[in-house]
Amino acid sequence: MPTLDQVPIGCKGIISSIRGEDATVQRLMEMGIIEGEPFELVASAPMGDPLEIKVQGYRLSIRKSEAARVFVQVS
Amino acid sequence: MNEITAPLKSFRIALLGNPNTGKTTLFNVLTGLNHRVGNYPGVTVEIKKGRFVHQSNAIEILDIPGTYSLAPRSPDELLSVELVLGLNPLEKVPDALLVIADASNLERNLYLATQAFETGLPVILALSMVDLANASGVKIDFKALSEKLGIPVIAIHASKRKGLDELKNAIVLLQTEKRMPPVPVFSQDVISNRAKILGLLGDKGSLFLAGRLLFETDGFLAQQLEQKLSLSLTPAILESREALKSLGINLVSIEAKSRYAWIREMVQPCISKPEGRVTGFTDRVDRILTHKVFGMFFFFLIMFSMFTALFVLAQPLMEWIGEGKSLVGQGLESILPDGMLRSLLVDGLLEGVGGVVVFLPQIVILFGFLSVLEDCGYMARAAFLMDRVMAKCGLSGKSFIPLLSSVACAVPGVLATRVIEDKRDRLATILVAPLMSCSARLPVYVLFIGAFLTEGYGWWFPGLVLFLMYGIGFVTAPLAAMLFKSTILKGKGAPFLMELPVYKTPSFSVVFARIYEASLSFLKRAGTLIAATMVLIWAVLYFPYISSTGENYPERIAATENKAEQDALLLEWKKNSYLGRTGRLIEPVVKPLGWDWRIGVATLASFPAREVVVGTLSIVFGLGKDAEDEQQLLEILQKARWNDDPDQPLLFNVPSALSLMVFFALCCQCGSTLMVIRQETGTWFWPAFTFIYMTGLAYIAALLTFQVGLLFL
Numbered sequence: 001m002p003t004l005d006q007v008p009i010g011c012k013g014i015i016s017s018i019r020g021e022d023a024t025v026q027r028l029m030e031m032g033i034i035e036g037e038p039f040e041l042v043a044s045a046p047m048g049d050p051l052e053i054k055v056q057g058y059r060l061s062i063r064k065s066e067a068a069r070v071f072v073q074v075s
Numbered sequence: 076m077n078e079i080t081a082p083l084k085s086f087r088i089a090l091l092g093n094p095n096t097g098k099t100t101l102f103n104v105l106t107g108l109n110h111r112v113g114n115y116p117g118v119t120v121e122i123k124k125g126r127f128v129h130q131s132n133a134i135e136i137l138d139i140p141g142t143y144s145l146a147p148r149s150p151d152e153l154l155s156v157e158l159v160l161g162l163n164p165l166e167k168v169p170d171a172l173l174v175i176a177d178a179s180n181l182e183r184n185l186y187l188a189t190q191a192f193e194t195g196l197p198v199i200l201a202l203s204m205v206d207l208a209n210a211s212g213v214k215i216d217f218k219a220l221s222e223k224l225g226i227p228v229i230a231i232h233a234s235k236r237k238g239l240d241e242l243k244n245a246i247v248l249l250q251t252e253k254r255m256p257p258v259p260v261f262s263q264d265v266i267s268n269r270a271k272i273l274g275l276l277g278d279k280g281s282l283f284l285a286g287r288l289l290f291e292t293d294g295f296l297a298q299q300l301e302q303k304l305s306l307s308l309t310p311a312i313l314e315s316r317e318a319l320k321s322l323g324i325n326l327v328s329i330e331a332k333s334r335y336a337w338i339r340e341m342v343q344p345c346i347s348k349p350e351g352r353v354t355g356f357t358d359r360v361d362r363i364l365t366h367k368v369f370g371m372f373f374f375f376l377i378m379f380s381m382f383t384a385l386f387v388l389a390q391p392l393m394e395w396i397g398e399g400k401s402l403v404g405q406g407l408e409s410i411l412p413d414g415m416l417r418s419l420l421v422d423g424l425l426e427g428v429g430g431v432v433v434f435l436p437q438i439v440i441l442f443g444f445l446s447v448l449e450d451c452g453y454m455a456r457a458a459f460l461m462d463r464v465m466a467k468c469g470l471s472g473k474s475f476i477p478l479l480s481s482v483a484c485a486v487p488g489v490l491a492t493r494v495i496e497d498k499r500d501r502l503a504t505i506l507v508a509p510l511m512s513c514s515a516r517l518p519v520y521v522l523f524i525g526a527f528l529t530e531g532y533g534w535w536f537p538g539l540v541l542f543l544m545y546g547i548g549f550v551t552a553p554l555a556a557m558l559f560k561s562t563i564l565k566g567k568g569a570p571f572l573m574e575l576p577v578y579k580t581p582s583f584s585v586v587f588a589r590i591y592e593a594s595l596s597f598l599k600r601a602g603t604l605i606a607a608t609m610v611l612i613w614a615v616l617y618f619p620y621i622s623s624t625g626e627n628y629p630e631r632i633a634a635t636e637n638k639a640e641q642d643a644l645l646l647e648w649k650k651n652s653y654l655g656r657t658g659r660l661i662e663p664v665v666k667p668l669g670w671d672w673r674i675g676v677a678t679l680a681s682f683p684a685r686e687v688v689v690g691t692l693s694i695v696f697g698l699g700k701d702a703e704d705e706q707q708l709l710e711i712l713q714k715a716r717w718n719d720d721p722d723q724p725l726l727f728n729v730p731s732a733l734s735l736m737v738f739f740a741l742c743c744q745c746g747s748t749l750m751v752i753r754q755e756t757g758t759w760f761w762p763a764f765t766f767i768y769m770t771g772l773a774y775i776a777a778l779l780t781f782q783v784g785l786l787f788l
């Protein structure tokens with residue numbers, strides 16, 4: 001299964017799981033990155049990092065290092 | 076001021092909300108200017124307290140910093156939780172919570188509300204940005220939502236003063252009719268284990284706190300609470316966590332999952348969203364502003380305009396302030412008799428106050444720009460674009476603009492770090508911001524490059540040296556940040572997650588309020604201390620004014636009309652002053668840098684404000700305070716010899732000129748910056764640290780420059 005940093009720009013899909021059990025995961029989830037939520041990868045910054053995604057109807061900037069922990073299902 | 080200090084019977088509410096939901100706007104509209112900033116030891120966040128009266132009920136509001144969640148990860152965030160729960164010894168527990176949520180992004184905004192629901196306090200939900208939600212096709216049935224949640228839900232548009240009366244009525248009504256919020260649903264096992272912990276917490280406990288102790292696996296909160304409440308909770312908490320784990324419950328994800336599921340259940344029947352994907356205004360603008368090529372183009376265009384404004388617009392204003400200062404000085408000199416009082420007022424106090432006020436144009440212009448950029452939503456995009464570069468030195472994109480602003484002046488630069496949420500990132504940015512070459516260093520560079528690195532070199536050479544001088548800051552600041560972030564400020568920070576808000580027209584009142592606040596807090600807190608420091612420097616340059624042979628310098632200067640004689644006397648006086656003596660005392664320290672005592676004194680005297688160095692050099696090189704033109708000083712410096720002895724070698728050569736410039740590039744010679752660091756960090760430790768590390772760095776770098784330079788002579 002691909003992670004959020006591996007899918008192409010413009011890609012839409014569903015978040016399937018998040019790896020890890022630390023405070024970072026907790027914060028990601030507080031911000032709405034949760035299993036079963038739809039997402040869209042909107043853009044990436046000029047040097048490829050960070051990424052801009054849409055979840056829960058808003059835009060969020062997330063670094064690739066954190067995105068690499070988010071497994072997604074591409075629709 | 077006094078009417079703000081709480082009378083006994085006011086109703087206290089705490090205002091909670093995600094960042095950018097219109098919290099500040101609501102607070103300001105409700106309280107007017109009737110508020111003050113609370114002071115809590117050990118934290119850097121500003122917590123405002125305000126008051127208003129509605130239908131002869133006094134309501135007191137506590138403004139909690141914007142946050143996405145009440146799960147504390149740092150002392151600053153902990154303070155918010157403590158204030159909400161009434162655990163802070165300095166504040167009573169609030170009577171109710173007012174949660175403000177952005178209607179255009181309701182689900183995520185309600186996450187914080189679900190936490191507020193568990194505090195055991197009545198909650199009122201205010202929905203802002205309803206206009207934006209409607210514009211994007213989202214319709215919310217407030218009445219249905221209010222019934223579903225069982226609490227007042229009120230649509231507001233604070234800047235248009237819509238919904239305010241309804242909101243105030245609801246607050247007043249709460250005093251007599253307590254409607255408790257619903258409790259978000261968790262699975263039965265979570266509920267029972269949470270109840271166990273709640274049982275141990277005693278009268279300060281709440282469902283929310285018990286839940287936090289259960290879910291907060293990194294232990295920060297538990298540790299803090301055990302100290303604060305002097306309870307030993309750890310075994311019970313660990314036991315509950317183990318019990319849940321053995322049931323296959325993931326403690327890290329259960330909270331967010333349950334809350335969002337519950338929110339959906341509550342909200343879905345009350346909201347209608349447009350079918351399919353709509354391409355909104357923000358999508359279209361972002362396609363350009365975060366574009367790899369155009370996005371960077373616009374970014375640099377905006378930065379360039381900001382800079383030009385900072386230098387070009389501020390320059391005449393600063394000159395006016397300078398002229399105003401001289402006028403007042405002349406006025407004072409004409410009405411006051413010659414003597415110590417006049418000197419104290421004119422050379423000490425007026426210089427000090429003028430030296431503070433002169434920063435105002437830059438603060439106003441920078442904050443004008445920054446708050447417009449922030450309020451229209453662009454600031455987050457700028458941080459998005461620059462994040463990669465800044466991540467290389469351990470910071471985030473949010474540090475870029477404060478650092479860049481410091482090229483104009485570190486004072487507004489340090490103030491601009493307020494946008495950085497991560498405490499360590501913010502501190503690292505504050506500590507390195509003064510390394511950026513600010514505009515006050517420019518006169519030193521220009522003078523010494525003009526005197527020693529222009530004649531006999533190609534036309535391009537002076538420009539190159541100037542560029543290299545600025546380059547010192549651009550290279551050292553990120554390196555220092557990297558060093559701090561991997562040593563004293565080490566630690567895993569929060570992940571860099573940043574909301575990219577929708578674009579909107581900046582509001583004039585928000586922009587104005589921010590400029591006003593930044594200027595006022597600078598003038599009030601930094602101003603008094605800077606002025607005091609300037610007076611101190613004046614004193615050590617003034618005393619003793621009678622030489623060991625009994626000559627009274629001020630009297631003798633006043634007695635003679637001969638300008639050359641006056642200058643010679645002034646030089647002798649300054650040489651004999653405490654500062655002058657210190658300068659001569661420290662000559663062995665500055666000699667390895669290629670400097671004599673005169674340069675030492677000029678450098679010492681410019682510690683409160685580096686821009687005074689040119690003036691002090693004029694004094695110690697015998698030109699009097701107001702050298703007619705810099706050309707004269709430049710020639711004197713070129714011809715100066717060690718100990719003023721014609722047989723000695725020239726005082727300055729290329730290595731010693733460079734060593735002086737390098738010293739000024741790296742040294743923290745700015746009392747205003749140190750005071751602002753003190754103001755923003757809340758302790759004397761960090762300004763002291765900044766001063767010591769920068770001065771040490773400057774000394775070593777200047778030493779190396781001179782000694783290595785000598786090898787090439």
Ligand SMILES: Nc1nc2c(ncn2[C@@H]2O[C@H](COP(=O)(O)OP(=O)(O)O)[C@@H](O)[C@H]2O)c(=O)[nH]1
Nearest residue numbers: 094095096097098099100203204231232450582
């Ligand atoms: N369109 C719209 N803008 C609002 C509303 N409430 C606040 N704003 C604007 O949102 C921006 C952010 O407001 P601010 O009070 O600084 O938000 P805070 O970060 O929560 O303190 C400002 O430009 C406000 O004028 C609202 O109901 N509708």
Ligand SMILES: [Mg+2]
Nearest residue numbers: 095098099141
């Ligand atoms: Mg605000």
